[in-house]
Amino acid sequence: xxxxxxxxxxxxxxxxxxxxxxxxxxxxxxxxxxxxxxxxxxxxxxxxxxxxxxxxxxxxxxxxxxxxxxxxxxxxxxxxxxxxxxxxxxxxxxxxxxxxxxxxxxxxxxxxxxxxxxxxxxxxxxxxxxxxxxxxxxxxxxxxxxxxxxxxxxxxxxxxxxxxxxxxxxxxxx
Ligand code: FES
Numbered sequence: 001x002x003x004x005x006x007x008x009x010x011x012x013x014x015x016x017x018x019x020x021x022x023x024x025x026x027x028x029x030x031x032x033x034x035x036x037x038x039x040x041x042x043x044x045x046x047x048x049x050x051x052x053x054x055x056x057x058x059x060x061x062x063x064x065x066x067x068x069x070x071x072x073x074x075x076x077x078x079x080x081x082x083x084x085x086x087x088x089x090x091x092x093x094x095x096x097x098x099x100x101x102x103x104x105x106x107x108x109x110x111x112x113x114x115x116x117x118x119x120x121x122x123x124x125x126x127x128x129x130x131x132x133x134x135x136x137x138x139x140x141x142x143x144x145x146x147x148x149x150x151x152x153x154x155x156x157x158x159x160x161x162x163x164x165x166x167x168x169x170x171x172x173x174x
Pocket of ligand 1: 093094095096097098099133134135136137138139141143
């Protein structure tokens, strides 16, 4: 067990959150309730925007799992945010096939346009820029995911401008 998790206090979840956890756990046999770990972490992130060490510990306690086992899930899947992120999380694929087809250039262009480095969040809290592993759409490179759900393909500099400017306009930040 990591030192971090030994010292962390488990988060106490609201009744509403616990009810959502219970609905996920009910989908599995009682002795396999740990199978609901991904769903419980997704609920935490949906409600809090990220999965803190305290929340990981709370989920671990709820499911009867070692905290490190929950931490392994959180860190394996990059859809789980391990720190607070901006309103729009942009994940640009830089795996090899995409890198050979301008994935790295798309990431660099976004770094310049947003004035942040990969892994950072803009000062206005609007955008977080991250790399991602293969998104399963290598032929459409450069590709990116917005908020873990919306896939954007063939992201030329023009299309990146349209995306960022459109999101800013939607938030009244232009
Ligand atoms: S390598 Fe980028 S989508 Fe597959």
